[in-house]
Amino acid sequence: MLIESKLILLICTHQFCFTISTESPYQFLEKATVLQESRIFHDASVVTQNPRKCCQMITKLLFLLVKGDTFTSMEITEVFFGVTKLFQSSDVNLRRMMYLFIKEVAETCNPDDVIIVTSSLTKDMNTGEDLYRANAMRVLSKIIDATMLGAIERYLKQAIVDRNAFVASSALMAGLRLFRNCPEIVRRWINEVQEAVSSSSDMVQYHALSLLYKIKQHDRLAVSKTVQQLSKGSLRSPLATCLLIRYTSNLLHEDMNSTNTKASYQFLENCLRHKNEMVIYEAAKAMCNLPSVERSDLSPAITVLQLFLSSPKPSLRFAAMRTLSEVAVMHPVSVAKCNDDMELLVSDSNRSIATLAITTLLKTGTEGSIERLMKQISSFMSEIGDEFKIVVVKAIRELCIKYPKKHRVMVGFLATFLREEGGYEFKKCIVDSIVELMGSITETKESSLLHLCEFIEDCEFSELIVQIMHIIASVGPHTPAPSRYIRFIFNRVILENATVRAAAISTLGSFATRVPDLRPSMIALLKRSLSDEDDEVRDRAVVLLKSLEASTVEADLKYIIDEPLPMTFAALERSVKAYMVHNAHSSVPLSFSTLPIVEEAYVPPVLANNRTAAKKKSANEPLEVSSDAQLEVVDQAAAIYKLPQFAPLGRAFRSASEISLTETEMEYVVSCVKHIFPEHIVLQFNILNTINDQQLRDVTVNVEVSEPDFYVVEHVIPAPVARYGEHVSCFVSLHRLGDYSTISLTCELAFKMFQVDPVTGEVESKKGFDEESALENLELQTNDFMAKVSLGDFRRTWDQLGTDGEVLEKFALQFKKLDEAVTAVIDFLGMQPVDGTGTISAEVIASKKPHILHLSGVFVGNVTVLVRAQLQMDDVAGVVLKMAVRSSDKLISQMVAECIR
Numbered sequence: 001m002l003i004e005s006k007l008i009l010l011i012c013t014h015q016f017c018f019t020i021s022t023e024s025p026y027q028f029l030e031k032a033t034v035l036q037e038s039r040i041f042h043d044a045s046v047v048t049q050n051p052r053k054c055c056q057m058i059t060k061l062l063f064l065l066v067k068g069d070t071f072t073s074m075e076i077t078e079v080f081f082g083v084t085k086l087f088q089s090s091d092v093n094l095r096r097m098m099y100l101f102i103k104e105v106a107e108t109c110n111p112d113d114v115i116i117v118t119s120s121l122t123k124d125m126n127t128g129e130d131l132y133r134a135n136a137m138r139v140l141s142k143i144i145d146a147t148m149l150g151a152i153e154r155y156l157k158q159a160i161v162d163r164n165a166f167v168a169s170s171a172l173m174a175g176l177r178l179f180r181n182c183p184e185i186v187r188r189w190i191n192e193v194q195e196a197v198s199s200s201s202d203m204v205q206y207h208a209l210s211l212l213y214k215i216k217q218h219d220r221l222a223v224s225k226t227v228q229q230l231s232k233g234s235l236r237s238p239l240a241t242c243l244l245i246r247y248t249s250n251l252l253h254e255d256m257n258s259t260n261t262k263a264s265y266q267f268l269e270n271c272l273r274h275k276n277e278m279v280i281y282e283a284a285k286a287m288c289n290l291p292s293v294e295r296s297d298l299s300p301a302i303t304v305l306q307l308f309l310s311s312p313k314p315s316l317r318f319a320a321m322r323t324l325s326e327v328a329v330m331h332p333v334s335v336a337k338c339n340d341d342m343e344l345l346v347s348d349s350n351r352s353i354a355t356l357a358i359t360t361l362l363k364t365g366t367e368g369s370i371e372r373l374m375k376q377i378s379s380f381m382s383e384i385g386d387e388f389k390i391v392v393v394k395a396i397r398e399l400c401i402k403y404p405k406k407h408r409v410m411v412g413f414l415a416t417f418l419r420e421e422g423g424y425e426f427k428k429c430i431v432d433s434i435v436e437l438m439g440s441i442t443e444t445k446e447s448s449l450l451h452l453c454e455f456i457e458d459c460e461f462s463e464l465i466v467q468i469m470h471i472i473a474s475v476g477p478h479t480p481a482p483s484r485y486i487r488f489i490f491n492r493v494i495l496e497n498a499t500v501r502a503a504a505i506s507t508l509g510s511f512a513t514r515v516p517d518l519r520p521s522m523i524a525l526l527k528r529s530l531s532d533e534d535d536e537v538r539d540r541a542v543v544l545l546k547s548l549e550a551s552t553v554e555a556d557l558k559y560i561i562d563e564p565l566p567m568t569f570a571a572l573e574r575s576v577k578a579y580m581v582h583n584a585h586s587s588v589p590l591s592f593s594t595l596p597i598v599e600e601a602y603v604p605p606v607l608a609n610n611r612t613a614a615k616k617k618s619a620n621e622p623l624e625v626s627s628d629a630q631l632e633v634v635d636q637a638a639a640i641y642k643l644p645q646f647a648p649l650g651r652a653f654r655s656a657s658e659i660s661l662t663e664t665e666m667e668y669v670v671s672c673v674k675h676i677f678p679e680h681i682v683l684q685f686n687i688l689n690t691i692n693d694q695q696l697r698d699v700t701v702n703v704e705v706s707e708p709d710f711y712v713v714e715h716v717i718p719a720p721v722a723r724y725g726e727h728v729s730c731f732v733s734l735h736r737l738g739d740y741s742t743i744s745l746t747c748e749l750a751f752k753m754f755q756v757d758p759v760t761g762e763v764e765s766k767k768g769f770d771e772e773s774a775l776e777n778l779e780l781q782t783n784d785f786m787a788k789v790s791l792g793d794f795r796r797t798w799d800q801l802g803t804d805g806e807v808l809e810k811f812a813l814q815f816k817k818l819d820e821a822v823t824a825v826i827d828f829l830g831m832q833p834v835d836g837t838g839t840i841s842a843e844v845i846a847s848k849k850p851h852i853l854h855l856s857g858v859f860v861g862n863v864t865v866l867v868r869a870q871l872q873m874d875d876v877a878g879v880v881l882k883m884a885v886r887s888s889d890k891l892i893s894q895m896v897a898e899c900i901r
Contacts, residue, residue: 026063034060035075041082051091058083058097062104076108087120092131099135106143114143125155133159134170141174146182153185160192160208165201172196172207179214187215197230202237209240213247224251231267238276245271245279249286265290265297272304277311280304281319288327298327298334309341314350321345321356328363336364346376354380355388359395367403374413381417386426389417393426397433404441411437411444415451424461431455431464435471446479453488462499465492469503476507477514486511486518490525498534505529505537509544523548571790574598596651597858599788599832637675639729640682645715646733649677653860654787658686661747661775667691670701670749670775674784676860680714681780683732687749689722692758696722696751697768701775703732704746710738711780722751723761740782740860740895747775782895783830785860790834794854798866801886807893811900813871813879818845821871821879822853828899831857831867848873859892867896 038057040046047054061079065071071079086098102121106114124136137159140152159171172193179186193215196208209230216222227247235241248264255261271283287293287301308320321342328335345357358377365373377396381389393414400410411434418430434452438445452468459465469492476485489511492504505526512522526548529541575595637652656674663669669688674681685701699719705711711734719728752768791797815821819840826833837854844851850872857865869883881900885893 026060029060029064031064031069031071034064035079038079038082041085044088047086047089047094051089051094054086054089054094055097058101062101065104065108071108076105080105080114084117084120087117087124095132096135099139103139103142106139115148118144118148122152122155125152125159130164130167134164134166137167137170137174141177146185149178149182149185153188157189157192160189160196165199165204168196168199168201168204169207172204172211175211176207176214179211186211190215197240198234200236202239205235205237206239206243209235209243213243220251220254223247227251228263231264238274238279241271241274241276241279242282245282245286249289252290269300272300277308277313277316281308281316281323285319285323288323295331295334298331302327302334302338306338306341309338309345314353317345317348318350318353318356321353321360325356325360325363328360332364335360339364343376346380351384351388355384355391359391362392362395362399365399367406370399370403370406371409374409378413378416381420386423389422389426390429393417393429393433397436400437401440404443407437407441407444408447411448411451415448415455418451418455419458424464427459427461427464431467438471438475445475449475449479449485453485456488456492462497465496465500466503469500469507473507473510477511482511482515483518486521486525493525493529498532498537501529501532501534502536502540505540505544509540509548512544512548519548571598597654597787597789597862599654636673637682640675640684640731643717643731645717646682646731649680649682649733652677652682653785656784659778661685661778668696668749668773672747672778674780676785678860679736681711681734681736681784683734683745683778685730685732685747685749687719687722687728687730689724689726692724693756694724695754695756695761695763697754699728699749699751700730701732702748702750702772703734703778704748705734706744706746707738707741710741710743711736724756724758740785742779742781745778745780747778749773749775781830782899783828786830786865786896787858788830788832789856789858790832791856791858791864791866794834794856794866797856797864798868798886801864801866801888803886805887805890805893807885807890807897809883809885809897809900811881811883812874812877813881813900815879818851818871818873818879821881822851825853825869825871825881825900826855829855829857829867829896830899831855831865859887859896863887863889863892865892865896 034057038061040053040057080102083098083101086094089095089098102114102117118140121136121140124132125140127133137156144152156171156174159167160175162168162171175186175189175193190212193208193212196204197212199205199208212226213223216226227244230244231248235244245268248267252261252264265287268283268287271279272287274280274283281304284301284304288298288305290297302324305320305324308316309324311317311320324335324338324342339361342357342361346354346361348354348357358373358380361373377392381392384392396410396414400407414430414434418427418434431452434444434448438448449472452471456465456468459468469489472485472489476482479485486508489504489507492500493508496504508522508525512519512526523545526541526545529537530545532538532541572595575598576590578596578598579590636655640646640649640652652675654676656676658671658673661670661672667690669690671686673684673686675684683701683703687696687699689696697720699722700716703713705713713732714735715731715733717731719730722728750770750772753771754766754768755764756762757764813821813824815824822838822840826838832855833853834856835854837852840851843849850870853867853869853871855867855869859865865885865887867883867885869881872880874880883897883900885897887893887896
């Protein structure tokens with residue numbers, strides 16, 4: 001639409017004499033050809049003798065720009081300088097095209113190139129030709145900055161009160177554009193702008209009022225005085241009056257109890273008697289949208305809108321109908337007096353108007369008129385598109401909730417059109433409406449379920465069939481006659497695709513679980529799917545049959561069928577792999593409780609974007625990951641399990657990320673990985689010797705605990721040899737005596753150093769020297785004991801934990817950006833963001849709305865921990881964090897909350 005509208009504007013500008021067809025005359029333009037042709041701008045004879053050809057050339061260039069073709073900086077600069085040579089032309093149309101081109105490319109050109117034309121534009125602004133003056137001001141306002149505005153400010157101020165309306169309007173438009181970057185300078189023009197508000201030109205009045213409001217918008221008292229003064233009748237422009245109505249409405253929305261409220265409302269009511277229909281409608285709409293408006297105050301506006309319903313102009317009928325439809329939500333009785341006029345609009349040739357009339361009648365209709373309305377809608381539905389049908393269906397759903405006694409009529413109506421022709425969105429809207437009514441009106445459950453069962457017999461949308469299968473599985477077994485639905489379900493097993501067949505198998509399993517009398521029949525039906533060609537269908541049938549045969553307790557069977565897995569399938573796979581890595585897996589029974597915790601890696605948004613870009617860059621390169629690498633990622637503590645000293649510790653709860661204890665340029669590069677066990681912490685120090693003439697032996701790290709009452713060193717296992725360029729590991733285990741408070745560990749690297757031949761690597765001297773090297777301190781923090789794990793349905797788990805172990809806290813975080821604060825909170829707590837709350841939408845950042853963050857994790861000892869946090873920017877306090885922590889142990893909840901620092 002943007003391309004077509006701009007093209008039409010260009011065509012009208014230089015009076016092209018061709019008819020616009022559905023196929024654009026510039027559709028097949030090639031950029032290279034157009035750039036070659038644009039060299040005509042350098043030919044002075046063409047510019048002076050054939051300006052029409054130059055106009056056509058600029059039109060082609062603008063079409064390519066608007067269409068989205070990219071020009072290199074060299075190409076756009078060359079074309080730009082060619083166009084600037086058109087300043088020598090005296091042809092009015094060509095000059096207007098030149099101004100338009102400069103304004104369009106100002107943002108894409110080099111700023112230094114654009115500045116070159118300012119002198120020519122300033123010269124045009126001071127000529128006696130009004131057309132040149134007006135256009136030059138519009139272009140200058142787009143390309144100059146605050147430093148250059150002082151040179152032309154005097155001319156713009158004078159132009160605001162110019163006798164020529166086009167010049168004055170252009171100067172005001174320039175002021176509106178310049179106000180964004182130079183508000184202080186534009187505010188000095190207030191006297192001229194106020195004078196322009198009294199202009200005899202409608203357009204100048206409109207633009208002057210817009211700029212005057214911009215200047216005063218932060219001073220509510222000044223705006224109120226201006227509105228009060230102008231509302232006495234000094235405006236003659238309909239556009240300006242509409243603008244004034246909106247400003248009046250804004251003031252009333254801000255404060256309905258001020259002393260000027262009565263005068264403002266009186267002004268809106270007076271505008272209902274204006275001679276211009278646009279002003280009348282704007283006033284009526286403003287009155288209808290007033291906060292807490294009374295029915296008696298709405299009456300004049302409703303009367304005017306009712307008159308518009310019989311207008312011969314479709315635009316007026318549509319506008320009035322849309323406003324009445326919005327008012328009917330809050331004040332249906334006030335709109336009900338227009339019902340007779342709205343019923344006439346049901347047959348309107350404009351389907352948008354007819355749809356609004358129907359939906360509004362549904363909102364204002366009484367219980368006695370429902371059947372008559374349904375008959376009207378039945379004939380109407382076949383004439384409108386799916387997008388209008390959806391609006392009608394939603395209105396019927398609301399009406400059914402309002403008058404539940406008429407549910408048979410309305411649900412029957414929905415079911416009828418469920419079997420008629422229609423697209424996916426329309427059918428899904430009906431299904432969702434019926435399901436919502438089943439939950440709101442108990443009497444509709446059984447009949448609605450039968451309607452849905454009949455619908456899936458001829459439904460072409462697999463997604464809807466799967467959705468209905470789930471509904472049948474939830475509701476069907478609890479109806480008085482559950483067996484009546486089995487035929488519809490088994491038909492799906494026979495007739496549909498694999499996706500639907502799998503859903504139907506699960507539905508049969510649900511009936512077998514909840515209705516013991518039907519279980520033998522369900523088992524017989526499920527056995528027929530054991531030879532299905534699709535593995536998903538076969539697997540579901542096998543799992544259900546084995547569960548039905550093995551479970552003798554009804555509660556256990558319902559748990560197997562109904563309860564979701566406590567983890568995703570991907571997490572289950574990683575956890576089983578980690579289970580198989582440990583040497584003792586054969587002696588530990590496999591169950592959800594014995595499966596090890598496997599963390600999910602949280603990638604901050606910035607890093608995620610970088611990774612995405614890297615993936616796109618190397619999309620053609622094959623990516624291979626060896627099974628050994630996958631195994632290492634599954635359990636980083638695999639090396640510890642091989643050491644007999646640590647065998648009594650069992651399986652590691654989690655392994656924290658590797659932390660560097662030295663700079664990478666040091667002689668000995670050391671890093672540490674903290675392996676967390678229920679009562680122990682094993683510190684794995686990874687050491688790299690970077691000196692080629694030294695060999696290190698008996699390499700250990702001496703660890704000194706700052707709080708001996710909390711931890712004590714139990715085992716120290718040295719690395720026997722560290723050769724040049726070789727990565728080795730030594731280990732220190734700490735026994736935890738106290739709680740999980742943050743403590744500091746002083747670390748020192750100790751070893752025997754031997755001189756070696758750099759070429760052969762042989763030891764030159766058997767006598768070594770004891771050496772020590774200081775390392776950075778290491779901290780044990782509370783979040784080290786937290787595993788990043790998603791726990792399935794966050795809301796459900798949150799409700800199950802309850803408030804007994806809940807801790808509420810509030811913090812002020814010194815961050816300047818909300819996304820930085822979110823990343824920091826996730827890092828402080830060491831938990832996994834869920835439900836997509838780890839990233840912030842651009843809308844939240846722009847509007848400064850609060851962001852809700854959901855975090856889940858498992859604390860050492862398999863204690864589930866959930867966090868609901870709200871973060872919001874505050875101009876004074878930075879980022880305000882409100883946080884609720886829930887777990888089964890309030891002490892753990894308190895420790896997690898105290899991780900914020």
